[in-house]
Amino acid sequence: MSCSNTTIPAADHGGATAITAVHPEIIQTHILKRLDGATLASAGSAFSQLRALCSEENLWRDICNSTWPSTTDPILRHVISAFPSGHRSFFSDAFPTIHHHRPRQGPQEEHHHHHRRRPSPSPELISAVDILYGEKLIYSKVIVSETASGWFLSSPFRIDLLSMKETVPTPVKFDGDEATTVAHLEEHLRLSWILIDPSAKRAVNISSLKPVNIRRHWLTGDIKIRFGTVVDGGGISDEEVVQCSVVAMCEGKEGGELHVREVSMQVEDVDGKTMNGKDSMVILQDAMERKRKKREEGEAKEGYKKFVEYKKQWREIKQRRENRLDMACIAGGITILMAFFTLVLLGSERGRIYFSHLF
Structure with missing residues (x-):
């Protein structure tokens, strides 16, 4: 209150x-x-x-x-x-949201990127997760993840909240009207995912609290709910921003309650790929050290829209780069072929002259 x-x-x-x-x-x-x-x-x-x-x-x-x-x-x-x-x-x-600098005019063709100094590795990362519907708590859990092994550092970074067969019931009933169900989830479903670094004694809430995107799968009927916060890329790649995403999957038959059957947290780059543990820890530890600011209503959702647009611009830039590389390869191949045929023709002319002298 x-x-x-x-x-x-x-x-x-x-x-x-x-x-x-x-x-x-x-x-x-x-x-x-x-x-x-x-x-x-x-x-x-x-x-x-x-x-x-x-x-x-x-x-x-x-x-x-x-x-x-x-x-x-x-x-x-x-x-x-x-x-x-x-x-x-x-x-x-x-409590407050992460303050970061969004790219002003989208990704650029060329980056002069300054790589950040990597922070000292932390042996573990703790997740404190709370899911609420309105004021009612429907699930709460603390997860301790080791972050020092070679397997963690090289594998895609992902933390799963629920076990394989575990589901969480929600007060939402699916009556067949997708728009009504989505509206209820957008208005009442809340999710907080706080990451704690015990070694640094710092924490950060990487969830948007309210959903930034809700989409129903056309084939399975499952509802995919995304909570996310856009953060700086940490200077580990050409990408200026990445997204800390929490994705929840809901299922339910018409007339019955929706159940959350899967919740996972990962760090995604602008290509939509899950980053590995080593790079993710650099980004998360950097986010913990950044300034915070008051959460504004709708700010996270607007940030997600801008991130989607940024991803689109990034794909266009990559496509142009690939097209230029393809053209350079084609031009190089043509040059080599022309040089080869020129040598063949020169060789043929010299041979004709040589044999004409003999006979």
Whole structure:
């Protein structure tokens, strides 16, 4: 619940009690516990008298637990306790969206790319995932993934949330009207996927929270729901941006409930290919170090549309490059053939002259 309109009297004007005169326990119990994380952070920075009270670990732990139920997991609580300011640091990392520089005019024909220094490898990556429908939690899980083996570094980076036969029921009933079903999912389905690097004591929420794209497969009838955030490419390739994607597959018969049967997270390049573990970790660790900004309604969906357009422009550039290479190969082949026939003709003429002298 947001209480951003809560007013806190800071001075004695017209009979109002000064904030310094209110007992700290009353402030914590009856005021601060009613605020959401963003408002609490603002209150702590706006009023020096509240700074210490707004920094209480128990207060921020409760806010994190209510915002992301997965943070109640003992493994995650232990990891968060090692953050510089505990749950407050975790909230400041995971709540706002990633701030990155989108390419202004699409991909360019030639790139003068400066490669980033690769960060120190982390032995593991923790995922804290929460799926909600409206205000109702329908699934929560914490996954610990090792990231140091040669297999992980060279294989496509993908984290699966559900086991092979596991499904998650949703309150959505599929009545055969695709447009209505999609509208319900767009409005009410929420997904948070927070990645935590225990070594660096940093976290980042790579999900768009709301779906950025929903599409029904024409053959199977399954509904593919994509949550994603566009981030910088980390200087590891010619591509300026990549996408951290969370894809959920839903199935259900007409008249029955929709079930989520598959949820996976991966980092995709502009060709739509899943990047390997080594490059993905560079991008994710870079995203954790970047500035954050307030999430704006519809921003993630608009970012996804721009990324799709960027991918289209990138394919056109690659096609032009391939066409130029093909033309260069054809021209080179023609040149070689002409040189060969010229030598053959010269050889034939010299032979004719030689034999005419003999006879």
